[in-house]
Structure formats: C-alpha cells, structure tokens
Amino acid sequence: MTLMDKQNTAREIDLKRINHVIARYKDEKWPLIPLLQEIQQEFGYIPPEAIGPIARVFGLFPSHVQGVITFYEQLYTTPRGKKVVRVCRGTACHVRGGKTILKLAKQYLGIEEGQTTPDMEYTLETVACIGVCALAPNLVIGKDTHGHMNPKKVAQLLGNAKSEG
Numbered sequence: 527m528t529l530m531d532k533q534n535t536a537r538e539i540d541l542k543r544i545n546h547v548i549a550r551y552k553d554e555k556w557p558l559i560p561l562l563q564e565i566q567q568e569f570g571y572i573p574p575e576a577i578g579p580i581a582r583v584f585g586l587f588p589s590h591v592q593g594v595i596t597f598y599e600q601l602y603t604t605p606r607g608k609k610v611v612r613v614c615r616g617t618a619c620h621v622r623g624g625k626t627i628l629k630l631a632k633q634y635l636g637i638e639e640g641q642t643t644p645d646m647e648y649t650l651e652t653v654a655c656i657g658v659c660a661l662a663p664n665l666v667i668g669k670d671t672h673g674h675m676n677p678k679k680v681a682q683l684l685g686n687a688k689s690e691g
C-alpha cells in the first residue's frame with residue numbers, strides 16, 4: 527500500500543460539508559474557481575468525492591472539473607501536511623547546491639517530492655524560482671524563506687522532523 531493509499535483510506539469525507547459549500551455557489555455566473563478554493567479551504571485539499579457533485583450541479587463533465595484543478599497549481603487533490611516544505615529548483619539555487627538540499631530534505635522527512643509525512647506534518651515540494659536568487663540555495667517552510675542553505679542548516683530545520691508513522 528502506498529503512502530497516498532494509506533492517507534486516502536485514513537480519511538472520511540463528509541459529503542454534507544461538500545454540498546453545503548456547493549449550494550452557496552450554484553447560482554453564481556463563474557463559480558468554479560472560487561468554489562474549488564473554498565472546498566480546499568474547508569478540507570485542506572479538494573477531496574475526489576467533491577468532483578462528482580460539483581460537476582452535476584453545474585452540468586459539467588467530472589473530467590472538466592478535474593482539468594480545472596490540474597490546471598491551477600494552487601489546487602490540490604491530495605491531503606497536505608501542516609507545513610509545506612518547498613525546495614527551489616530554479617537555476618541559481620540548482621547551481622549552488624539545491625539538489626543536495628532536496629536530497630537532505632527527503633532524507634530528514636522520509637518522503638519523496640510530492641508526498642506528505644504519515645503524521646500529516648510535512649509535505650515536500652519543489653518550486654520554480656521564488657525570486658530571491660541572491661540567497662540561493664533557498665528552502666521555504668510554510669511562509670518562511672530560508673536562504674543560503676547548507677547541510678548544517680537543513681539539519682537544524684528538518685533534522686527532527688521525521689515521523690515514526
């Protein structure tokens with residue numbers, strides 16, 4: 527069973543909560559994006575169970591709704607950790623050791639890129655240039671950017687992060 531399978535079987539989605547949010551948007555002219563954003567706010571991500579009801583209410587194919595979710599990078603269909611760790615994969619960060627920073631982040635968190643720790647504390651991602659190349663290589667945890675990263679700093683930030691789950 528993969529990590530994602532475990533996370534998906536561990537959760538139970540309350541369809542009433544989904545329908546409650548949908549009801550507020552059904553008469554709007556361009557409801558899809560704000561509706562998806564609110565569903566995400568409610569659950570922390572967009573549960574796959576929400577796609578069918580959303581498509582039905584607006585007379586769309588589920589694949590259309592899924593396509594919109596895939597198109598917007600800020601919309602997620604899997605649960606995410608409380609803290610999102612992002613390693614910059616932009617050129618400046620890459621040439622100054624970003625690859626090592628990512629490797630260490632994976633080791634400390636015990637997950638691969640795109641995954642979430644079993645205790646739902648951390649999600650690991652890479653991002654395109656975040657615009658502070660002078661501080662490369664960069665690592666972002668939540669809203670905090672940590673510049674001039676090196677192995678020692680990664681250990682300080684993430685050394686105790688690995689969950690036992």
Ligand code: FES
Nearest residue numbers: 614616619655659
């Ligand atoms: S390349 Fe990493 S901040 Fe620009």
